[in-house]
Amino acid sequence: xxxxxxxxxxxxxxxxxxxxxxxxxxxxxxxxxxxxxxxxxxxxxxxxxxxxxxxxxxxxxxxxxxxxxxxxxxxxxxxxxxxxxxxxxxxxxxxxxxxxxxxxxxxxxxxxxxxxxxxxxxxxxxxxxxxxxxxxxxxxxxxxxxxxxxxxxxxxxxxxxxxxxxxxxxxxxxxxxxxxxxxxxxxxxxxxxxxxxxxxxxxxxxxxxxxxxxxxxxxxxxxxxxxxxxxxxxxxxxxxxxxxxxxxxxxxxxxxxxxxxxxxxxxxxxxxxxxxxxxxxxxxxxxxxxxxxxxxxxxxxxxxxxxxxxxxxxxxxxxxxxxxxxxxxxxxxxxxxxxxxxxxxxxxxxxxxxxxxxxxxxxxxxxxxxxxxxxxxxxxxxxxxxxxxxxxxxxxxxxxxxxxxxxxxxxxxxxxxxxxxxxxxxxxxxxxxxxxxxxxxxxxxxxxxxx
Amino acid sequence: xxxxxxxxxxxxxxxxxxxxxxxxxxxxxxxxxxxxxxxxxxxxxxxxxxxxxxxxxxxxxxxxxxxxxxxxxxxxxxxxxxxxxxxxxxxxxxxxxxxxxxxxxxxxxxxxxxxxxxxxxxxxxxxxxxxxxxxxxxxxxxxxxxxxxxxxxxxxxxxxxxxxxxxx
Numbered sequence: 001x002x003x004x005x006x007x008x009x010x011x012x013x014x015x016x017x018x019x020x021x022x023x024x025x026x027x028x029x030x031x032x033x034x035x036x037x038x039x040x041x042x043x044x045x046x047x048x049x050x051x052x053x054x055x056x057x058x059x060x061x062x063x064x065x066x067x068x069x070x071x072x073x074x075x076x077x078x079x080x081x082x083x084x085x086x087x088x089x090x091x092x093x094x095x096x097x098x099x100x101x102x103x104x105x106x107x108x109x110x111x112x113x114x115x116x117x118x119x120x121x122x123x124x125x126x127x128x129x130x131x132x133x134x135x136x137x138x139x140x141x142x143x144x145x146x147x148x149x150x151x152x153x154x155x156x157x158x159x160x161x162x163x164x165x166x167x168x169x170x171x172x173x174x175x176x177x178x179x180x181x182x183x184x185x186x187x188x189x190x191x192x193x194x195x196x197x198x199x200x201x202x203x204x205x206x207x208x209x210x211x212x213x214x215x216x217x218x219x220x221x222x223x224x225x226x227x228x229x230x231x232x233x234x235x236x237x238x239x240x241x242x243x244x245x246x247x248x249x250x251x252x253x254x255x256x257x258x259x260x261x262x263x264x265x266x267x268x269x270x271x272x273x274x275x276x277x278x279x280x281x282x283x284x285x286x287x288x289x290x291x292x293x294x295x296x297x298x299x300x301x302x303x304x305x306x307x308x309x310x311x312x313x314x315x316x317x318x319x320x321x322x323x324x325x326x327x328x329x330x331x332x333x334x335x336x337x338x339x340x341x342x343x344x345x346x347x348x349x350x351x352x353x354x355x356x357x358x359x360x361x362x363x364x365x366x367x368x369x370x371x372x373x374x375x376x377x378x379x380x381x382x383x384x385x386x387x388x389x390x391x392x393x394x395x396x397x398x399x400x401x402x403x404x405x406x407x408x409x410x411x412x413x414x415x416x417x418x419x420x421x422x423x424x425x426x427x428x429x430x431x432x433x434x435x436x437x438x439x440x441x442x443x444x445x446x447x448x449x450x451x
Numbered sequence: 452x453x454x455x456x457x458x459x460x461x462x463x464x465x466x467x468x469x470x471x472x473x474x475x476x477x478x479x480x481x482x483x484x485x486x487x488x489x490x491x492x493x494x495x496x497x498x499x500x501x502x503x504x505x506x507x508x509x510x511x512x513x514x515x516x517x518x519x520x521x522x523x524x525x526x527x528x529x530x531x532x533x534x535x536x537x538x539x540x541x542x543x544x545x546x547x548x549x550x551x552x553x554x555x556x557x558x559x560x561x562x563x564x565x566x567x568x569x570x571x572x573x574x575x576x577x578x579x580x581x582x583x584x585x586x587x588x589x590x591x592x593x594x595x596x597x598x599x600x601x602x603x604x605x606x607x608x609x610x611x612x613x614x615x616x617x618x619x
Contacts, residue, residue: 182538186568189537204485210492218485335513337538339567354536355569358583368569368583369536434541435570435582 028300036297046303048239050247052295053302057248062137062401065309066130072313073123074235078228080116088174090220092213095176096331103328114321120168122317124346127164131157131384135413138406140388141398142245143252150249150398151388153241156234158384163231165346170223172344176216181332182341184211184219190354190373198370211334250399254294339433348427349420350377355435380416495607502526502595502602502618508561509542517591517604518542522559526616528604529577530589531564538568540588545575556613564588576612590614 026043030036037051056062087106089098102109134140140154169187173180188211192202207214246252296302329338343351350373357372358365387409397403402410432438433445497515505521512519516531516539531539542562550559553576560575570582577588592608593616595601602616 182568185538186536189535193536207485208487208490208492212491214487335516335539337541337567339541341538341568351569355583358535358585365585367535367585369585372583373536434565434567 026299028303030297030299033297036299039299046299048243049298049302050243051298053298054247054251054254054295056254056294057250058296058302058305059250060305062250062399063248064129064133065305066126066133068306068309069313070123070126070130071235072310073119073126073317074231075310076119076314076317077116077123080112080119081224083112084116085224090174090217092176092216092332095174095216096328099175099177099328103326110325111321114324114326115317116171117326118320118324119317120171121344121346124164124168127161128346131161132413132417135387136410137249137401138391138393138398138403139249141249141391141393141395143249143395143398144255145246145252148245148252149241150245153238153245154388155385156238156241158381160231160234160238162381163227163234167223167227167231168344168346170219170227173216173219174223175328176332177329178332178336178338178341179329181211181334182337183343184215186341186343186351190369193367193369194374195370248399253396253399340431340435342427342431345424345428349423352423352427353377496603496605498596498599498601498603500601502600505602511542515604515606517606518562518564519593519602519604520561524618526593526602526618527614528591528593529564530591530606532589533566533568533571533584534579534586534588535566535569535571535582535584538566540564540566540571540573551576554611554613556615558612587612 026039027035028039030039040046040049040051084102087098087102087109089095099113102113104110106112134154134157140150142148142150169183173184184206188202188205191205192198194201203209205215205218206212207218242248342348353372353376354368355372356368357376358368359371391406391409393403393405393409397405426437429440430437432442438444499512499515499517499519502521505519505526507521507523510519510521511517511531518529518531520527520529531542533540542564544562545560548559548561550557552558558576562575563580564573564577565571566582566584571584572580572582573584573588574580577590579585579587589609590612592605592610592614594603594605595616595618596603
């Protein structure tokens with residue numbers, strides 16, 4: 001077992017006084033509580049960790065570690081993006097050729113591009129699942145800690161989901177292939193459908209009235225600078241808020257439970273002599289957070305699991321990228337729209353919605369681009385954002401999977417999610433040429449490529 | 452004493468205000484630079500060829516995203532840009548050619564138009580029939596160039612659906 005550190009002796013030299021860390025390095029295998037605390041305090045990467053972590057918060061099946069998976073994928077995206085920055089040229093004449101070179105000429109280029117692309121796809125999924133986990137566990141709820149603002153961390157999280165989606169969108173435009181060109185066309189026309197200010201927004205996004213070089217460079221700068229910067233700031237703030245909110249929501253639950261369970265009085269103290277109580281001894285309430293069996297040192301227990309998740313994510317992705325090649329469609333061609341022209345899977349539900357929401361009321365028409373492309377997604381995001389303030393369930397259910405008190409909310413969330421999933425599946429498997437409905441087992445009719 | 456405090460307060464407010472104003476002006480200048488002052492877009496008035504080069508029926512001009520119809524000596528042009536989200540619609544020949552009255556003028560309907568992005572359908576005169584398209588396809592103004600007699604389309608000038616250009 002660990003031996004108690006002897007730094008607390010009476011004749012402590014100044015360099016070993018508490019708060020002073022004379023060693024430039026730290027140990028991931030600390031031999032005392034003091035050393036494990038030092039590993040957190042003196043380590044730049046670990047400075048956002050607490051010295052002690054609650055065992056319950058580290059459970060694999062509580063958080064599913066989806067936030068850590070998302071962060072590991074973000075790290076991979078930044079790392080794999082670095083060589084791509086050197087290889088890709090953001091010009092409408094050369095963008096497609098450079099991506100083709102990355103795919104077919106550059107040594108390991110195809111693997112790097114696949115790492116970047118697969119990590120991006122998985123990150124959208126991981127961030128969405130992380131949001132679902134936080135919702136189902138009511139982890140945006142404040143518990144017993146002081147100064148908790150978990151609802152704001154939820155809002156930050158929604159912002160990060162949006163940043164992730166915009167990063168994906170701006171990313172798949174860069175190869176300047178058919179997918180890219182028609183995605184820009186549809187995406188900016190959705191912005192254009194907003195009454196009054198829409199056309200001005202489209203012009204600002206495109207850098208003109210047509211899709212040309214100014215458009216590509218704008219989306220490029222958004223993709224490599226503006227959006228990563230925004231996501232980085234939100235990420236740092238997100239992590240900081242977890243510390244300020246007292247860790248995962250589950251920690252509050254453990255504290256609440258501890259208050260219900262009374263701790264027997266210590267055998268060494270006598271209360272009856274003081275006249276405080278007679279007969280039975282008073283019970284002492286103690287938080288379970290202080291119980292030695294409830295928490296562990298962050299180093300190495302928390303860091304070990306974080307390392308397993310990060311390295312596991314990196315390993316799985318590296319292997320996937322070997323086997324899954326990244327597609328590249330034909331060069332961007334303003335003259336021919338692919339038939340059918342499909343968005344990536346995470347936007348297909350939106351493509352379904354803009355298809356189905358044009359409403360005719362007499363002579364008055366609401367464009368589906370506005371209703372389905374702006375209003376409905378906007379309402380959905382607004383609803384997600386304000387949900388913590390609509391949730392009136394007791395604080396005790398924070399950090400509990402599918403709590404009975406939140407059954408209706410969870411059901412509503414599941415129904416909405418199922419709706420989105422159903423639309424995604426229809427878009428993926430049941431839409432053929434001219435966006436007609438075909439069952440997956442039906443063959444599509446032959447359509448000539450050109451008129 | 453109160454006077455002095457007021458002065459400090461005042462100077463603090465002036466300083467803060469000046470700083471904010473400077474930041475706002477710099478932000479405005481930076482953002483304004485992103486709004487182009489000159490458009491290098493392709494011109495909207497385009498010569499599209501001699502009238503005799505057009506076959507009877509329909510010809511698709513991919514660069515202008517335009518369908519040009521010829522019926523003997525009369526011409527009209529319909530945009531191929533879907534009014535929903537801007538994809539290029541495709542023409543499909545009808546098995547039976549029919550003539551309909553469109554805004555008081557007879558029109559031979561030879562094709563219908565379908566959008567590959569979200570499945571909008573338009574009739575031969577460009578009217579939106581089904582799918583998410585909110586408006587009919589645009590009709591554009593045609594004229595004859597005075598110098599070499601070519602057809603000229605004005606992509607910035609929409610016309611009503613009874614527009615015809617008759618070439619002598």
